[in-house]
Amino acid sequence: xxxxxxxFMAETLGLSVGTVSKALNxxxxxxxxxxxxxxxxxxxxxxxPNSYALSLRNQESKTIGLLVPEIVHHFxxxxxxxxxxxxxxxxxxxxxxxxxxxxxxxxxxxxLLLDRNVDGILMSLADNTVNYKHISGIINGGTPITFYDKIxxxxxxxxxxxxxxxxxxxxxxxxxxxxxxxIAHIRGALKPQTTIDRxxxxxxxxxxxxxxxxxxxxxxSENFSFEDGKxxxxxxxxxxxxxxxxxxxxxxxxxxxxxxxxxxGYKIPEDISIIGFSNWFLTKITTPxxxxxxxxxxxxxxxxxxxxxxxxxxxxxxxxxxYKTIEIPADLVIRDSxxxxxxxx
Amino acid sequence: xxxxxxxFMAETLGLSVGTVSKALNxxxxxxxxxxxxxxxxxxxxxxxPNSYALSLRNQESKTIGLLVPEIVHHFxxxxxxxxxxxxxxxxxxxxxxxxxxxxxxxxxxxxLLLDRNVDGILMSLADNTVNYKHISGIINGGTPITFYDKIxxxxxxxxxxxxxxxxxxxxxxxxxxxxxxxIAHIRGALKPQTTIDRxxxxxxxxxxxxxxxxxxxxxxSENFSFEDGKxxxxxxxxxxxxxxxxxxxxxxxxxxxxxxxxxxGYKIPEDISIIGFSNWFLTKITTPxxxxxxxxxxxxxxxxxxxxxxxxxxxxxxxxxxYKTIEIPADLVIRDSxxxxxxxx
DNA sequence: CTGAAAGCGCTAACAC
DNA sequence: GTGTTAGCGCTTTCAG
Numbered sequence: 227x228x229x230x231x232x233x234f235m236a237e238t239l240g241l242s243v244g245t246v247s248k249a250l251n252x253x254x255x256x257x258x259x260x261x262x263x264x265x266x267x268x269x270x271x272x273x274x275p276n277s278y279a280l281s282l283r284n285q286e287s288k289t290i291g292l293l294v295p296e297i298v299h300h301f302x303x304x305x306x307x308x309x310x311x312x313x314x315x316x317x318x319x320x321x322x323x324x325x326x327x328x329x330x331x332x333x334x335x336x337x338l339l340l341d342r343n344v345d346g347i348l349m350s351l352a353d354n355t356v357n358y359k360h361i362s363g364i365i366n367g368g369t370p371i372t373f374y375d376k377i378x379x380x381x382x383x384x385x386x387x388x389x390x391x392x393x394x395x396x397x398x399x400x401x402x403x404x405x406x407x408x409i410a411h412i413r414g415a416l417k418p419q420t421t422i423d424r425x426x427x428x429x430x431x432x433x434x435x436x437x438x439x440x441x442x443x444x445x446x447s448e449n450f451s452f453e454d455g456k457x458x459x460x461x462x463x464x465x466x467x468x469x470x471x472x473x474x475x476x477x478x479x480x481x482x483x484x485x486x487x488x489x490x491g492y493k494i495p496e497d498i499s500i501i502g503f504s505n506w507f508l509t510k511i512t513t514p515x516x517x518x519x520x521x522x523x524x525x526x527x528x529x530x531x532x533x534x535x536x537x538x539x540x541x542x543x544x545x546x547x548x549y550k551t552i553e554i555p556a557d558l559v560i561r562d563s564x565x566x567x568x569x570x571x
Numbered sequence: 572x573x574x575x576x577x578x579f580m581a582e583t584l585g586l587s588v589g590t591v592s593k594a595l596n597x598x599x600x601x602x603x604x605x606x607x608x609x610x611x612x613x614x615x616x617x618x619x620p621n622s623y624a625l626s627l628r629n630q631e632s633k634t635i636g637l638l639v640p641e642i643v644h645h646f647x648x649x650x651x652x653x654x655x656x657x658x659x660x661x662x663x664x665x666x667x668x669x670x671x672x673x674x675x676x677x678x679x680x681x682x683l684l685l686d687r688n689v690d691g692i693l694m695s696l697a698d699n700t701v702n703y704k705h706i707s708g709i710i711n712g713g714t715p716i717t718f719y720d721k722i723x724x725x726x727x728x729x730x731x732x733x734x735x736x737x738x739x740x741x742x743x744x745x746x747x748x749x750x751x752x753x754i755a756h757i758r759g760a761l762k763p764q765t766t767i768d769r770x771x772x773x774x775x776x777x778x779x780x781x782x783x784x785x786x787x788x789x790x791x792s793e794n795f796s797f798e799d800g801k802x803x804x805x806x807x808x809x810x811x812x813x814x815x816x817x818x819x820x821x822x823x824x825x826x827x828x829x830x831x832x833x834x835x836g837y838k839i840p841e842d843i844s845i846i847g848f849s850n851w852f853l854t855k856i857t858t859p860x861x862x863x864x865x866x867x868x869x870x871x872x873x874x875x876x877x878x879x880x881x882x883x884x885x886x887x888x889x890x891x892x893x894y895k896t897i898e899i900p901a902d903l904v905i906r907d908s909x910x911x912x913x914x915x916x
Numbered sequence: 917c918t919g920a921a922a923g924c925g926c927t928a929a930c931a932c
Numbered sequence: 933g934t935g936t937t938a939g940c941g942c943t944t945t946c947a948g
Binding site (some may be wrong): 247251253275276279 | 924925927
């Protein structure tokens with residue numbers, strides 16, 4: 227905490243606090259000479275204004291709250307990175323809190339952010355959040371919230387999301403185009419919209435191509451895990467030997483599946499093709515390398531923050547706020563766990 | 572921003588601001604009746620004190636700054652997690668900034684944290700930081716700094732680190748114990764202490780066991796990468812075919828090495844044993860699974876924060892501050908990229 | 917037991 | 933061109 231403050235500088239220079247403040251803030255009604263004196267002293271003292279006094283006075287904190295379901299998670303790390311870097315470029319700092327995918331924790335953390343008087347909040351809904359009163363309450367209370375990743379249609383506000391349906395559709399289509407005839411899907415827990423949309427895209431691609439949509443080969447991974455993938459490998463090897471392609475809703479489970487199938491003697495992609503989702507680092511180091519869907523967490527974090535800052539600005543300037551929903555494109559990264567286009571039957 | 576403040580509550584209840592404040596803060600000299608009235612109203616209004624007014628008044632922000640070299644990084648994610656969670660449990664929030672392994676950025680970010688009047692700072696030194704004036708300046712200015720992970724001995728303050736030397740020693744020893752005779756090391760850039768210590772531990776184990784320490788098989792990975800590992804695999808396959816064990820300073824490079832060697836027909840661990848460092852997630856999914864050294868980033872973040880909070884408390888209470896250095900134990904996680912103990916020749 | 921008032925550091929409207 | 937003052941919301945000393 228540097229000792230320098232306006233009062234001290236005013237006293238040393240024999241000026242009033244007000245004049246010093248004006249000199250520092252570029253007001254026109256200060257003589258060039260005084261301004262220079264003030265600036266010189268400020269420089270020498272490494273003066274920087276007390277941020278709390280500023281916040282109290284200006285009723286804005288230049289701080290935004292970021293609520294993530296999980297901190298230790300590749301995708302969310304990228305979100306954090308995008309948000310923190312973009313915030314910094316705009317003079318904001320970020321307070322990060324974790325909801326741990328729990329509704330109760332989410333409520334508590336939002337309250338904590340409010341207590342800290344953040345200017346706005348970025349959040350991805352916890353998986354088991356089913357009621358949105360706590361969120362609409364905050365928005366009505368005047369603190370803007372922008373959703374990223376896991377959103378809800380029930381609340382009108384700024385949103386940034388991946389078009390999961392389109393991405394899943396493209397992935398499934400790629401399996402079909404490379405010759406797969408019996409394509410399974412691994413989906414996540416029913417609640418989050420992402421899961422639903424990925425399933426939808428899968429189903430759409432299947433049906434459009436004249437294949438049959440078969441519920442018995444839509445497997446569920448409950449906890450998003452590597453282990454779940456291995457379990458599903460076991461089920462496929464034992465009960466569904468006609469499956470020749472799998473589109474998994476997340477890389478980790480896809481990787482578990484890949485390892486599990488290899489352990490059982492399957493050749494990937496000759497016997498079964500696999501596509502994951504997220505383009506996590508690990509997809510580059512599996513053998514074979516995993517074809518996957520790339521989602522840019524960085525870009526998502528950045529865009530979400532930009533929307534939020536725009537809203538904060540607009541509210542301050544009493545400009546009408548128009549909510550937007552931005553789609554971050556997700557594209558297929560073709561590697562070696564799927565057959566080559568054209569090389570097939 | 573909730574509208575409720577002390578003035579408003581005082582007016583509604585026909586009390587003075589001071590009395591309301593006292594009632595809320597558990598002062599004894601307030602009648603039970605008044606206290607109850609105040610508490611009820613506060614509850615109803617969901618009153619929570621304005622944090623900026625508090626900070627300004629109390630000269631403390633209950634905010635700490637966390638400077639990490641890289642946000643998107645498994646180890647640092649765990650650090651962030653440990654810090655954020657522990658901070659929250661103690662009523663603090665965390666502002667995270669990234670130094671990008673650059674001295675200049677580090678300086679800038681530290682200044683930013685000071686401008687925000689954080690109560691203390693946690694930092695890991697950027698790789699190319701060679702001068703510590705900016706840091707001692709801050710400490711002398713009254714803002715405590717605790718180092719974690721990459722530290723410097725030149726500054727006396729609280730520190731939390733992994734005993735890299737001991738961990739590297741144990742890892743190398745394990746290669747020796749499982750029958751390796753010609754053991755290479757992959758080290759990082761010379762600067763960070765961690766690199767130096769890991770090299771030291773490796774050398775100590777080698778020499779103690781009567782093997783020769785040979786500089787030509789200490790390879791350098793400049794950018795910590797998967798690719799570097801593959802390049803070194805090439806060199807080993809071409810020029811150092813007698814090598815039968817490698818201790819790498821980081822998992823990513825170890826994984827690159829593993830993949831590169833496999834591509835060249837090596838069998839792991841029969842032909843060459845490999846040990847990595849960090850226990851990143853990816854070590855569980857390589858084939859074979861990588862033996863590695865586990866470093867708990869979570870624990871490190873937690874301990875670092877605890878030390879920092881203790882110092883903040885002590886300074887506040889004018890208790891003499893005694894600096895500590897905590898070592899987080901790092902243990903060998905034995906998997907399948909090394910031979911079994913006793914099963915060897 | 918309650919109230920009045922000063923002050924944390926800053927900005928901005930107003931006066932001179 | 934400069935100074936004075938009020939006030940952002942809070943705590944705490946001092947009076948009563």
